[in-house]
Amino acid sequence: MDFSFLSPVPDTVLAHNELLSLQALGKKIKIHSEQNGIPDLQGVKIAIIGVLENRNDVNYIGETFQLNEIRKAFYGLFPGGWHVSIADLGDIHKGETVNDTYFALKESIISLIKADIIPVILGGSQDLTYANYRAYDNLVPMVNIVNVDGKFNLGDSSKPIKNNSFVGKIILDKPYNLFNYATVGYQTYFNPQEEIDLMESLYFEYYRLGEISNNITLAEPVMRDANIVSVDMSSIKSSDVSLKQKYSPNGFDGKEICAITRYAGISNKVSSFGIYEYKSSKNDEVTAMLIAQMIWYFVEGVNYRVNDDDFSNENNFQKFITLTESEELVFYKSNKTGRWWIEIPFLSNVNNKLKRHTLLPCMHQDYVDACNNKVPDRWYKAIQKNSV
Template identity: 75%
Template sequence: MNFNFLSPVSDSVLAHIQLQAKQALGRKLKIHSLQNGIPDLDDVQIAIIGVLENRNDINYLGEDFSLDEIRKTFYSLFPGSWRTEIADLGDINKGDSTEDTFFALKTILSILLTKNIIPIILGGSQDITYANYRAYDSVMPMVNIVNVDSKFDLGDSSKPIKNNSFIGKIILDQPYNLFNYSIIGYQTYFNPQEEIDLIEKLYFESYRLGEISKDITLVEPVMRDANIVSIDLNSVKASEVSQNQKHSPNGFDGKEICAIARYAGISNKVSSFGIYEYKPSKKDDNTSMLVAQIIWYFIEGVNFRVKDDDFNNENHYQKFITLVDSQELIFYKSVKTGRWWIEIPFLSKVNNKLKKHTLLPCMHQDYVNACNNTIPERWYKAFQKNSV
């Protein structure tokens, strides 16, 4: 397997493990070290990969960074009652160009995805998400991306890719594999009105910071439909992080961002998870601990995954039918978990990307609203997108 692009976890981090309790995570992970090489991945379900690339950051000034503090902090935490085997594959260093780094990451991710191993990517600039997306080209035909961010990152896609324009590249670059894009926690004053309008026009989903802070459970059905989750640490408010990481007085608090990570983990569809825009400083305790806890909660979520979307067996679900403006809406509720889905009808006359009835994750409240003659917004957007 082509893992030549990976450099091992540093000796100082490995030495730090020896100071930890026997039950700590650092003692339980399979770790890529200089001495032992790449660990055996046969039983591994989750693999951590660092990507030391930040040259596409619009504020890049030539600085390098390390993920050692995050690793030391994460290794010192205790696992939950987990059954997953976790590996730390080390870092991808900067290539001669950002394209080289992207190629290395895409190659490694394609291997991991084919082996059904979930990569957790720790990165510099968030445009690395583009390489993550491209790794799916040979794996699956259509991809859903959820971006936890204060900004849309659509940017000017006619210019070279940057960390504020990578979503524009994902939407417009061939092959067109993006089916749905959702943003969680955007802050209106950071986004041009034209971009907000474009997201609406494309029937993508956008959730303002206030909406999510008011009801964090809105995140769950969005994550249940995601393949790629990308978290921008700038979506976290300044009071929660260290000096270099501070971005805005408004944003998610530590509890909210960890809850979002757990929802991503619980989703049966999420097959890659990235945390980006990490900017270490001398006193980095807050940020490294927050990132370590985000990783912890994602893994915790993966351990609580339940296969509840088998709709071939009538004993596994309840079916509800309601009429809204003469439109028949069909809902399904899992007997096992109580989670809800709504059916998106197949339009036979349209050459769309979905060739069968598709079930869209939703909430119980969507069913209640439908009973009160209100079409769920997620259903409307998915229906319109399928009609294009």
């Protein structure tokens, strides 16, 4: 594995770690230090990588940042009754160009995923999600991305990549590997109507902030189908973060964002997870602690993953068939976890990009709706995407 791009965790953080309780996370995780180098990753399930890159932020004016406060906050937390092993591999510093940083991040992610380790990326600007996506070019045939964000970030893909336009690049740059893009927590007034129309025409999914706040469980099936989850810190309401991090009075609160990151962790499919747009500032314990808790809940989710999507054995699930006016819909419910899926019929006359995607995660409510003659929106969009 090539981790030559990674710098060790700073000594100031390690000195702080020495003072912690023996039960704290900082004493239980493997840390890349100047003294000991990259730790042995045998048995490690989750690896934290910092990326000190923010030059493609549209508001970039030359400021630098560091992730020491997040590390101190995370190290100081106590683990749950976990069996997963965690490593902190240190930071990728800015390359000569932003593309150099992208390359370093991409190679590091490839090495980790091939070793069956989930990278948790702590970043500057959210355009780093593009490098995360590119890491999958030779790993999986089609990629699903979930963006927890108030904005879609489609932008003008003919212009250079920025943190508010990276999704346009993901959609239009070759190789075309994107199957589904879903935004959780979008706020209409932050998105031009053209972008909303484009999301609709591409059959991508988007869930409004109010929808998710009213029923946080709506995020679970979306996360269950994601390979990459990218969280923008500006999606969190300003009262829950520090002065420099404040963006909007409306957004997720701390409890909601932690529930969402736990759903990301519990998904068997999520193989990389990133938290972006962190703005470090002096005397900012709040944002660093919130990010530490978001990581904690993600790890907690990974720890409780259950392999409940094996549908080859009939003892593992119950099958339900419903008839609506236009369709016969087939649902599956896991006997282990009670989670639901809906079958996407294989369209033999068209180019089916995703034979393995014939089962789509859904909720019990979708089954109830189908019984009442209402076809689930996710099912419809997946059918349309498979028909393109």
